[in-house]
Amino acid sequence: MAAPVGVGLIGAGNISDQYLRNLTGFPDVRVLAVGDLLEDRARAQAAKYDVPRAGGVDVVLDDPDIDIVVNLTIPAVHVEVSEAILAAGKHVWTEKPIGIDRDESQRLLSKADAAGLRVGVAPDTVLGPGVQTAKRAIARGDIGRPLFAQTTFQWQGPELFHPNPGFLYAKGGGPLLDMGPYYVSALVHVFGPVAAVAALGLQGTPTRRVQVGELAGQEFAVEIPSTLSVLMDFEHGAQAQSLYSTDSPLYRHGIVEITGTEGTLVIPDPNTFGGPITITRPLTKMVVPPEPVVQDVFAVPQEGVLVGRGLGVLDMARAIRDDRPHVATGRFGYHVLDTLLSIEEAAETRTFVNVESTIDEVGALPADFDPHAATL
Structure with missing residues (x-):
């Protein structure tokens, strides 16, 4: 076996x-170094997880024993x-x-191809048992021919927990670029x-206020749309x-419903790696209020080992x-980005x-x- x-x-x-x-x-992987512009922060994380080396970015780029670098x-x-990272081979x-x-x-991507190197792009939550089990269920025909999906992500915003959330409201952030990749x-x-x-x-508002940490109370500008309503048309x-949305007092995360000709599949929050998966079958008779609507709902057994971030690095x-x-x-990550940027352009041009x-x-x-499992 290889190392x-x-x-x-x-x-x-x-x-x-x-x-x-x-x-x-x-x-199958060994974390050898942590690098950061704030070297003390890198050393603290390395010590916390028993990583042997830490310091500036060069500690990672110059290490001949490192094959994959995780860009966070x-x-x-x-x-x-x-x-x-590519330039470092x-x-x-x-x-x-x-x-x-x-x-x-x-x-x-062109530089990676020319160098014979790989690029992988988060989120790897979609590699978890939740989405992968749902994908297999659809491929088996468990809901018939897939027709449409509905997804919802809404709450008041990451300033509720993040100590420095300004970048999440700058270009490249917002609920679309930050959370959209999962959905x-x-x-x-x-x-x-x-x-x-x-x-x-x-x-919703042109400025936001940090709510936790050392910067609590500090205001920052909102540069992007904080609510977007989106329609998507797929090639097939x-x-x-x-x-x-990050403008909603009502907290509703992780809603993904996929409807086919023979049922609706509800899958776990795509910002997680797994959770309950169900299929709801069509009604068999007309329901007249106040008679309650009762439908057949079946659990789909989740297949696979539940872990967390880093699964894509391991793959x-x-x-x-x-x-x-x-x-x-x-290429997958680029198509997702292209889709998200197209959504931004669609919102601007209507x-x-x-x-x-x-x-x-x-x-x-x-x-x-x-x-x-140890396979290498």
Whole structure:
């Protein structure tokens, strides 16, 4: 068996805990270094998870034993950091989105192809047992021919918990670019590539206020629409409607309902890796109020091992050693970005916008994919 694949992290902020907690527990990878512009923060995270090396970004880029670098920086510098990783001769796993601009994101993928290196793009939540089980159920025909989906993400906003949330309301952020990748990725896994989109957007307030941490009370500008209502048309004929909002006092997260000719499939929050999956069958008789509506609802057993962030890095590591494609590819991540940017443009112009990019059939993880197994 080959040795575990060496992994490094650039970015030791909030999300790094979730990655480090999981990656340090997967036998097929070994986390060797954590780098950050704030070197003390990197050292603190490395010490917390028994990672042997930490410091500035070069600690990761210059390590000859690291094959994959996980890019956990803010969206505005995703491409810049990913290009530096490629220049160091290492594969990239980047947090979503792949970038905030089409041209720079395509440039990144071209550089990776020229160097013979891989790019993987979050979210890897769609690789978890929730979405993957649902995907297999649809492929089996459990709900007949898929017709349309409805998704909802609404609440008052990340300033409720994030100590420095300004970047989430800047270009490349907002409920669409921050949370949209989870929902759009799940829908593309189920329906395939997006052909066209339409949208309406609004901004609840021009400024927001930090509510927790050292910056509590500080105001910051809102640069993007904080509510968007979206229609999506998929290449293979399905449709979807989605709401993304950080202007709502009503908390409703993770609603994904996929309706087919023979049932409606409800899948877990795509910002999680698993949860209850159900299919509701059509009514068998007319119901007249006040008689209650009672429908047949069946649980779909979830298949696979439930873990968390880092699953996509592990799949990439195994794929490199097995010389096969990994699932959450850069091309997939680019199509999701292209779709999200097209939604922004549709909201600005109040017209349908064609999504120029496309992708081939989206890969899947097998039901017996075990993150805790030592296979390398």
